[in-house]
Every structure is written in structure tokens, then in C-alpha cells.
Amino acid sequence: MSALAITPDLLLDPIRLLLNPFIQPIFVPVLYLVLDSFAFILSSWFSADRVQDEQRREPLQPETYDFIIVGAGSAGAIVANRLSRNFRVLLLEAGSDPHPLQYIPGIGQFIYGFPEVDWQHKTVPQKFASLNSINQQSSWTAGRGLGGTGNINLMIHLRGHKRDFDNWANLTGDPSWSHEGVVPFFKAHEDYNGPGDERYHGYGGDLRIEAPDYVGMGYDFVRAAEELGYKNVDLNGAPFTEGFDIIRFPIKRGVRQAPYKAFLEPALPRKTLTVRRYAHVNRILFKDGNVAYGVQYDRHGRTLTAFASKEVIISAGCMGTPKILMLSGIGPGLHLKNLGIPVISDVPVGENLQDHIGVYLSYFTLEQPRSVVLERDLTVTEFSEWVFKGTGILSSPGSQATGVFSSSLAKARGEADWPDLQFFFFGYAAFQNSPKHVSRLFNLKEDEITEYYKTSIGKDGAHVIVTGSRPFSRGYIRLGGSSPYDKIVIEPNYLADPGDVDFKALKEGVQKALELMENTESFKRMGSRFNNVSLPGCQHLEFRSDPYWECFIRRFSVTLHHPGGTAAMGTVVTPELKVIGVQNLRVMDTSVEPQIPITNTQASTMMIAEKGSFMILEQWKDNKIVK
Ligand SMILES: Cc1cc2nc3c(=O)[nH]c(=O)nc-3n(C[C@H](O)[C@H](O)[C@H](O)COP(=O)(O)OP(=O)(O)OC[C@H]3O[C@@H](n4cnc5c(N)ncnc54)[C@H](O)[C@@H]3O)c2cc1C
Numbered sequence: 341m342s343a344l345a346i347t348p349d350l351l352l353d354p355i356r357l358l359l360n361p362f363i364q365p366i367f368v369p370v371l372y373l374v375l376d377s378f379a380f381i382l383s384s385w386f387s388a389d390r391v392q393d394e395q396r397r398e399p400l401q402p403e404t405y406d407f408i409i410v411g412a413g414s415a416g417a418i419v420a421n422r423l424s425r426n427f428r429v430l431l432l433e434a435g436s437d438p439h440p441l442q443y444i445p446g447i448g449q450f451i452y453g454f455p456e457v458d459w460q461h462k463t464v465p466q467k468f469a470s471l472n473s474i475n476q477q478s479s480w481t482a483g484r485g486l487g488g489t490g491n492i493n494l495m496i497h498l499r500g501h502k503r504d505f506d507n508w509a510n511l512t513g514d515p516s517w518s519h520e521g522v523v524p525f526f527k528a529h530e531d532y533n534g535p536g537d538e539r540y541h542g543y544g545g546d547l548r549i550e551a552p553d554y555v556g557m558g559y560d561f562v563r564a565a566e567e568l569g570y571k572n573v574d575l576n577g578a579p580f581t582e583g584f585d586i587i588r589f590p591i592k593r594g595v596r597q598a599p600y601k602a603f604l605e606p607a608l609p610r611k612t613l614t615v616r617r618y619a620h621v622n623r624i625l626f627k628d629g630n631v632a633y634g635v636q637y638d639r640h641g642r643t644l645t646a647f648a649s650k651e652v653i654i655s656a657g658c659m660g661t662p663k664i665l666m667l668s669g670i671g672p673g674l675h676l677k678n679l680g681i682p683v684i685s686d687v688p689v690g691e692n693l694q695d696h697i698g699v700y701l702s703y704f705t706l707e708q709p710r711s712v713v714l715e716r717d718l719t720v721t722e723f724s725e726w727v728f729k730g731t732g733i734l735s736s737p738g739s740q741a742t743g744v745f746s747s748s749l750a751k752a753r754g755e756a757d758w759p760d761l762q763f764f765f766f767g768y769a770a771f772q773n774s775p776k777h778v779s780r781l782f783n784l785k786e787d788e789i790t791e792y793y794k795t796s797i798g799k800d801g802a803h804v805i806v807t808g809s810r811p812f813s814r815g816y817i818r819l820g821g822s823s824p825y826d827k828i829v830i831e832p833n834y835l836a837d838p839g840d841v842d843f844k845a846l847k848e849g850v851q852k853a854l855e856l857m858e859n860t861e862s863f864k865r866m867g868s869r870f871n872n873v874s875l876p877g878c879q880h881l882e883f884r885s886d887p888y889w890e891c892f893i894r895r896f897s898v899t900l901h902h903p904g905g906t907a908a909m910g911t912v913v914t915p916e917l918k919v920i921g922v923q924n925l926r927v928m929d930t931s932v933e934p935q936i937p938i939t940n941t942q943a944s945t946m947m948i949a950e951k952g953s954f955m956i957l958e959q960w961k962d963n964k965i966v967k
Contacts, residue, residue, distance in 0.1 A: 363720045371718060372773060379454055382439060386456040389436050393618055394640045405430040405614070406965070407956075408635055408648040409655055410621045410664065413488020414942050415929040415949035416655035417599035418529065421546070421606070422953035424613035426964040430646055432619040432637055435485030442491045443596045444726065445552065445589070446734035452481045452492040453780050459484055461659055461830055462783065468843070469697055469834035469897040472784055472877055478899050479783040480830060482659055486617065487600030489657065493901070493942060495589040495596060495737040496764075497549050499526050500937025500944050501744070502579040503758040511934040514915035516951075519579065525951040526576075526943065529602070534588055536574035547602040547946075548592040549576075553731035557710055557767035557802060558586035558740035564862035565743050565763075568855065575742070575939070581757040584743030591737075594730025598942065612965070619644075622824035624652055624668040624925060630684055632925035638824075650960060651924045655949070658903040661931040662690040662817050663828050665907060670919060671819075679822045685921025687912045693815040694936045696762075696900035697834045697842070699850055699893050700782070702803035703770050703796035704857045707867030711800045714771035741765040744809060744938055745852075747845040759938055760810040761849040763856075769801035782898045788876040795873055802868070804857060806849040807900050809938035812837035817906050834897065846893050902941040907931035917952045928952040 374381070406427035409416050411434075420431045439457065442448045452458045461480035463470075470478045483489035502519040509518035516522075523540060530542030533550035562572050565584035573583030590598035607613050618639055625634040625645065634647035654661050665671055669684035672691070676683050712718070712733055725732030744759035774797065775789040815832040835843045854870060857863050874883055878891035907927045909915055917932055919925040930936075930945045937944045 367720050367723070368715050368718070371714075375450055375773060375777070378451055381441070382451070382454045382456045385439055386436060390618060390640075393436070398616070400642065400644065402634075402645045402647055403430065403614075404647040404649060406648065406650045406960075406963075407653060408432065408646055409653045410635060411488065411654065411656035411660060411929065412486045412604060412615070413483060413655060413657055413929065414490040414599050414945045415952075416653075417487060417490070417603040418946055418949035419653055419655055419928055419953050420613060420615075421603040422950070423956065424607055424610050426957065427612060427650070427960070428965060429613050430648075431613065431615045432621050432635065432646070433486055433615065433617055434620045435483075436617045438485055438487050438491040438600050442487075443601070444734055445495060445591060445594065445596055445737040446726070448492065448596055449494055449738050450777060452483070453479070457484055457492060458482065459659065461828070463830045463832055466832070466834050468836050469894060470899075471897075472788065472875070472895040473898075474783050474785060477783060478832065478834070479781065480659065480899060480903065481781075481901055482657055486604055486615070487598075489901075490599040490942060491596075494739055494940075495591065495598065495942075496587050496739055496742065496940045497576070497589055497598075497943050498587075498742070498939035499576050499947070500939050501758060504935070504937040504944075508909070508934055512909045512915040517909070517915060522947055522951065525947045525954065528950050529946065536577040540574075540577045546606070547590050547599075548597055549588050549590055550592075551586055551588050552591055552735040552737070553594065553729075554733050554736040555586050556712065556733075556736065556740045558765065560710070560862050560866075561741035561765040561767075561856075562586060562743075564856050564860040567860040567862060568852070570743060570745060575744070576943075582743075582745040582759055584741065584763075586741050587739055589737055591735070592730075594726055594732075594735035596737075599946065620824065621656070621664055622667060623664065624654070624670075626668070626684060626922065630922040632922060648924070650963070651926060651956065653952075653956075654925070654927045655929045658693075658906050658930045659817060659828060659830065661927055661929055662906040663819065663824075665689045665912075665919070665927075666819050667822070667824055670912075670922065675818060679819055681822055685919065687920050689912050690817040690906050691814075692905040692908045692911070692934070693817055693830075693832060693903060694811055694813075694905045695815075695832050695834070695903045696807045696809060696811065696936070697832075697846075697897050698764070698805040698807035698900050699846055700803065700805055700896050700898050701850065701853055701857075701870065702778075703793065703799075703801040704803065704863075704868045704870050705796055706800040706802065708865075709800055710866055711767045711769045711802050713769045713798065713800055715798065738766055738768065739764045740767050742939075747848045749841055749845050749848070750810070758810065760808065760845050761852070762807040762809040762939060763849070763853060764805040764807065765802065766804070767802045769799060770796040772797060785876075792871070792873055792875060796871055802857070804853045805898075805900070806846060806853050808842050808846050808849070811842050812839070813842050832899075832903070835894070843893065846897075847889060850889055850893060900940070902936055904930040904933040904936040904941055908934040910934050916955050917948075926952065926956070
């Protein structure tokens with residue numbers, strides 16, 4: 341390298357030296373201002389963008405493509421990339437591009453709950469969980485825009501467990517969905533940078549997977565789990581039973597990758613790919629009774645149609661997909677008839693809804709300065725680290741370590757090798773605005789959270805989410821009316837399974853988390869202690885008694901945002917993801933999972949999209965336009 345080469349460090353140091361003394365005193369107040377102004381930032385950005393999009397002269401006449409894909413989220417982005425290599429593809433997405441702030445892993449997690457980027461669903465009031473949520477309704481975030489929920493999620497890249505996929509093979513009767521069958525499709529798009537058995541990782545693919553520069557207390561958490569007898573394993577590697585590890589993410593030079601940057605952005609210049617943003621799809625069009633041949637959509641106040649000569653693919657996510665299917669006459673016959681929608685295929689769309697629910701154990705305070713205390717640690721230096729090098733605290737999406745293990749209930753069922761509990765560890769302290777953000781994200785009462793966090797704010801701390809990873813409770817999604825703009829009805833039935841197994845497993849998980857965070861040497865050294873304030877709604881119970889924790893679980897249970905199963909393989913779609921009872925229509929997204937995997941759902945959704953695209957390309961390989 342020449343002596344005059346300007347490296348990021350060379351640039352960074354003078355900036356630190358010159359600017360720190362002036363900027364640091366105002367940095368945190370400005371940061372708070374930005375965090376509090378997201379509503380304004382997003383609405384002004386997207387209003388301008390919408391006007392610009394509307395002014396582009398795009399055809400109003402019906403257009404014909406080989407394939408139409410509805411929804412540009414974690415699945416749709418991959419499908420569009422793969423199919424547009426060989427075919428003319430129209431991708432219709434209700435939202436717009438990601439906002440630049442969404443690329444910053446450390447900030448992206450605060451940018452949801454706003455209508456421009458989030459469909460802002462809410463469940464019906466829950467009877468057995470989320471009782472501290474306003475009106476007992478859980479907030480169901482779903483991303484809107486190119487990149488979908490992948491623009492607003494926490495980016496944790498975990499595939500699931502071997503047994504999840506072997507179970508899919510059993511449920512569908514198709515061995516290609518077994519673990520052995522799906523591993524190649526996980527690997528197909530990965531560019532893995534980390535340790536582990538190379539046979540199970542993909543290299544050189546579109547999606548960089550690596551640990552962020554800042555791992556914080558992640559390894560402390562893994563070591564504490566080891567003290568309890570759990571091994572440090574590669575959770576995306578060779579088959580394992582239980583284990584803990586730091587988390588790896590779709591991230592490159594500190595920038596969020598999945599799925600927009602990795603799959604859509606590189607495909608946009610292709611002449612074969614047409615992307616229509618702000619396109620709200622209302623229904624699928626059928627000819628000859630049951631042959632899908634196009635869609636009807638609304639865009640900038642006009643109702644338009646587009647035709648597909650080969651197939652229509654719905655990738656609108658766990659809530660969007662069943663809605664579009666049902667509005668098009670595919671769903672439970674009686675429900676559709678009651679709404680006056682002619683039935684084309686009577687299949688259980690919307691049934692089999694599953695989600696992971698977790699107990700939000702916040703905050704463990706620490707006596708050592710080990711965590712991120714926003715006011716103390718998010719300095720100008722940290723910010724410039726990220727800007728110039730993609731490193732530092734802002735390169736981390738938040739969760740630093742995780743682990744999966746089996747409860748005594750799973751063991752009693754003979755399923756010790758198929759974990760039913762998961763922990764997520766975040767080495768972040770409560771900051772001044774935490775009550776506001778936490779209450780917005782989980783639909784909680786801000787005054788209650790303010791009271792509950794009163795002894796935690798500003799102190800070093802961490803939190804753990806204890807999740808039931810193999811829920812027995814099942815819910816449903818129904819139409820709220822026959823208009824595409826009517827809200828859907830979401831009933832997850834959290835912790836409502838007849839044997840109370842989901843609740844009992846969570847109770848065991850909470851005790852294990854307390855043991856790990858308070859009684860292991862790793863955390864005792866730091867003086868870790870759980871919040872000494874009684875949770876609102878449980879104050880009448882003896883603090884930390886059994887009934888107290890039962891109350892805590894019912895009240896401070898929050899969605900992990902992993903809904904799936906509403907157009908399941910085996911009942912609504914075939915193992916080739918073709919909708920049963922109609923032709924030329926497939927579903928490719930989280931909806932098709934017959935049972936959600938034990939971990940977060942984006943990686944498995946991307947695998948479904950990769951495998952689905954492969955099946956389509958195989959079927960139409962003799963008809964490619966680009967050979
Ligand atoms: C807050 C949050 C955090 C999460 N964290 C993680 C995590 O850390 N790791 C992980 O693995 N998973 C995480 N998940 C879950 C994961 O992001 C989802 O499982 C995954 O993104 C689902 O992908 P999808 O393609 O099924 O749907 P989506 O990505 O939601 O895509 C659906 C797309 O369809 C569009 N659409 C819907 N209806 C219409 C319509 N009528 N017309 C046109 N377009 C439409 C939507 O706007 C959207 O762009 C998280 C989810 C949330 C909400």
C-alpha cells in the first residue's frame with residue numbers, strides 16, 4: 341500500500357480528535373431527538389418518495405409477464421432474483437424501498453411500528469398471555485416495502501433444528517423437505533464467515549453471514565450456559581441436540597443485508613425484472629374456473645391488472661398471503677360464503693397459525709460496566725466507527741447470544757433431542773427512553789413500564805427473552821370483511837393449549853434463565869440481579885414466589901414475531917408449494933411452514949424461497965427466455 345493511501349483509520353482519528361469535544365456533549369440529546377422523530381422522518385421521506393413514484397409514467401394498460409410475484413419480503417426478494425435470471429418477472433410490493441436508517445443494524449431495531457414500514461397488525465385480546473398489553477392485544481409487526489419484514493427484523497440468522505425439517509418431511513410425505521433435503525437450499529445463498537463444519541455452510545453466495553464486530557457480552561452468556569452443562573455448538577452447523585452460541589447475522593461491513601441488499605438490489609438492473617412499488621394486490625384473477633392468470637392491484641389511486649402466462653406466486657407473508665388467498669376465493673368455504681366471496685377452493689387457509697411467545701425478563705442490573713449504556717457508550721467515536729468501518733456497537737442488531745434446550749416436559753415426551761425452549765440474550769441496559777420504546781413495540785402501557793424500569797434505567801444491565809420454541813397452541817387468521825382494506829382477524833391463542841404445556845415449559849425456562857443470569861460464576865462476578873420492582877399486575881403476590889412468576893409469564897409475554905403456518909404444506913399447498921384445487925398458483929413464504937421451526941423464521945423462509953424457485957425453474961426449464 342502506498343504511504344499516502346487514505347485508510348478509514350487515518351480519516352477516523354483526526355475526526356475524533358477535532359470533533360469529539362464539540363459534538364459529544366450534544367450527541368446523546370441529538371440521538372434521542374432522532375429516535376423520537378422516526379414518525380416524522382419516515383412520513384416525510386415516504387411522502388416525497390410516493391409523489392416521485394406516482395410521477396413516473398408507467399403503463400396503465402394490463403401487462404403480461406411470465407411470472408407475477410406478490411410481496412418483496414424475505415421470500416419474495418429471493419424468488420424475484422432467481423426467476424428473473426431466466427424469465428420476465430413482475431414483482432408487486434405494497435411498500436417502497438427501505439429507509440437508509442434501516443441499514444444500520446443498531447438502529448434498525450427501533451424502526452418499526454410506523455405505518456410507512458409496518459402493516460401494524462394487532463391480535464384479538466388474549467386470555468392467557470400478553471395480559472399487560474393494552475386491551476390484552478399483542479402487536480404484530482410485519483414489514484412493508486422492498487425487503488419486507490427483513491428490513492425491520494432483528495436479523496438473527498438461525499435455520500432451525502434437524503428435527504424440525506425431518507418433521508416437515510413426515511407431515512408432507514415428501515423427503516425432500518427433510519433436514520438432509522433442505523440443507524443445500526440454506527447453503528445455496530449463504531456466504532458464511534465463521535467457524536464450523538464446512539459441509540453444513542454455504543460459501544460465496546449472495547448473503548454474507550457473520551458475527552458483527554461488536555459481540556458485547558455474548559461470550560459471557562455462552563460461558564454461563566456451559567456452567568449449566570450446555571455445550572457451545574454451531575447452531576447452523578452439523579445436527580445437534582441442545583446448545584448455545586453467539587449470534588451470526590446477514591450483515592456485511594456492518595450493514596443489514598437480508599433480503600433487500602443481498603437479493604433485490606443486485607437484480608434491479610435486469611431488464612427481465614419489473615418492480616412496481618406502492619402496488620397493493622387485492623385478489624388473484626382466475627380463468628376457466630380455477631386457472632390463475634393474473635392479479636388485480638391498486639396503485640396510486642388506480643385499480644390495475646397484470647397477467648402471468650406461467651404462474652402467480654404469492655409471497656405476502658403469514659398475514660398478507662392468507663388474506664389475498666381468501667379474498668380470491670381460496671379458503672374455508674363457510675367463512676368465504678358468509679362474506680359473499682365465491683369459493684374456488686375450499687382449503688383451510690388461515691388455520692394452523694403458530695407463533696413463538698416469549699417472557700421478557702428485563703432488566704438484570706450489573707455492578708460492572710460490561711453492557712451498553714446508551715448515554716455512556718454510544719459516542720461520536722462509536723458512530724464514526726460505524727460510518728467509516730462498519731464496526732462498533734452500531735454494527736450489532738442487539739441480540740448477542742442464544743441457546744436452545746429441552747424442558748423436562750419435552751424429555752418426558754421422549755423428545756430430549758428436539759428443544760422446546762430458546763433464550764435470547766441482549767447485553768444492553770435500560771436507557772432513558774426505554775419505557776417509551778418498549779411500550780410502543782409491545783403495545784404496553786407506558787406508565788406501567790416506566791414504573792417497572794425505575795430502578796434499572798441508566799444502570800449497566802442486560803435482558804433475556806425466554807421463548808417457547810415448539811408451541812402446542814394453535815390459532816387462526818380470518819378476513820374481517822370482503823374488502824381488501826378491511827383489517828384481518830388474528831387469533832394466536834397464546835398459551836391456550838389444553839394441557840397448559842406451553843405455559844409450563846415457559847415457567848421452567850424462566851427459572852433456568854434466572855439461574856443462568858444470577859447463579860453462574862460468569863454472572864455472579866458481575867453482580868447480576870433481576871429487577872427488584874414488582875411487575876404491575878403482580879404486585880399483590882409475594883415477590884419472586886411461584887405464583888409471582890406465573891403471573892409474570894401471563895402478563896409480560898410478548899410475541900417473538902415468528903408467525904407461520906397459515907397456508908401450510910399438506911393442507912393448503914402441495915410439497916411443490918402449489919395451491920391445492922387451483923392451477924398456476926403457488927405460495928412461497930412463512931405461511932407454508934406446516935410447523936414453525938424452533939428458532940427464528942427468516943432463514944427457513946429464505947430456504948423455502950430458494951427451494952421453491954428451484955422447483956419452478958425445473959418445471960419451466962424448457963421455456964426460458966434467457967438461455
Ligand atoms: C420485529 C421483528 C423481528 C424479527 N426478528 C427476526 C430475527 O431476528 N430473525 C429471524 O429469522 N426472523 C425474525 N423475524 C421474523 C422474520 O422477519 C419473518 O419470518 C420473515 O421476514 C417472513 O418473511 P416472508 O417473506 O414470509 O414475509 P415478509 O418479509 O413480511 O414479506 C411479505 C411482503 O409482502 C408484502 N405484501 C403483503 N401484502 C401485500 C399486498 N396485498 N400487496 C402487495 N404486497 C403485499 C409486504 O409489504 C411485505 O413486503 C422478525 C419479525 C419481526 C416482525
